[in-house]
Amino acid sequence: AQSVTQPDIHITVSEGASLELRCNYSYGATPYLFWYVQSPGQGLQLLLKYFSGDTLVQGIKGFEAEFKRSQSSFNLRKPSVHWSDAAEYFCAVGAEFGNEKLTFGTGTRLTIIP
Amino acid sequence: GAVVSQHPSWVICKSGTSVKIECRSLDFQATTMFWYRQFPKQSLMLMATSNEGSKATYEQGVEKDKFLINHASLTLSTLTVTSAHPEDSSFYICSASGLGGYEQYFGPGTRLTVT
Numbered sequence: 001a002q003s004v005t006q007p008d009i010h011i012t013v014s015e016g017a018s019l020e021l022r023c024n025y026s027y028g029a030t031p032y033l034f035w036y037v038q039s040p041g042q043g044l045q046l047l048l049k050y051f052s053g054d055t056l057v058q059g060i061k062g063f064e065a066e067f068k069r070s071q072s073s074f075n076l077r078k079p080s081v082h083w084s085d086a087a088e089y090f091c092a093v094g095a096e097f098g099n100e101k102l103t104f105g106t107g108t109r110l111t112i113i114p
Numbered sequence: 115g116a117v118v119s120q121h122p123s124w125v126i127c128k129s130g131t132s133v134k135i136e137c138r139s140l141d142f143q144a145t146t147m148f149w150y151r152q153f154p155k156q157s158l159m160l161m162a163t164s165n166e167g168s169k170a171t172y173e174q175g176v177e178k179d180k181f182l183i184n185h186a187s188l189t190l191s192t193l194t195v196t197s198a199h200p201e202d203s204s205f206y207i208c209s210a211s212g213l214g215g216y217e218q219y220f221g222p223g224t225r226l227t228v229t
Contacts (some may be wrong), residue, residue: 041223041225042223043220044158049217090158099217100163101160102218103160105157106157109155
């Protein structure tokens with residue numbers, strides 16, 4: 001079974017600084033990988049996804065993520081954060097095509113300080 | 115496009131009563147819908163997967179007689195929490211897929227409080 005680890009429970013970043021949120025996955029085959037963002041009391045919004053091809057994927061709101069098979073990682077990055085980026089971020093991994101079940105990491109809460 | 119709604123967004127019910135939560139895909143046909151439960155400051159835990167016209171598949175440890183899921187049409191799935199108790203209080207989120215590409219589209223969630 002697949003699993004996802006987000007090592008950082010809480011990260012604080014100054015506005016305008018760069019950001020990297022870590023995600024490590026465990027899955028025997030090529031995974032389908034996702035990053036979602038959740039604002040307080042809200043559902044999840046997809047930031048970006050990786051299925052195959054170029055290992056550097058671009059998403060919405062200026063986010064990008066890089067798939068590194070050798071490190072089993074799919075870290076999320078943003079060069080300059082905005083106060084509105086404060087939220088909970090979840091990494092998720094999908095199993096074989098057709099199953100469509102997602103396994104979520106425990107999330108990383110991002111706080112932005114002025 | 116790909117909008118999923120949930121109703122109600124917030125519900126309070128008394129212990130022992132049942133409550134129904136609706137999940138609708140507004141602009142696409144959802145062949146599969148998923149129901150998640152999220153405790154405060156925790157991750158999403160998949161409760162069940164439902165395909166239109168079929169019985170839901172429940173994850174291990176989820177009581178199928180307590181959490182009744184119906185997926186009667188390609189745009190609507192319902193979750194009924196039967197004989198609710200305070201420990202059922204949680205944030206319930208649905209998602210839908212059906213546009214291909216494996217992607218799930220999430221609803222805004224329903225906060226259930228059982229008193």
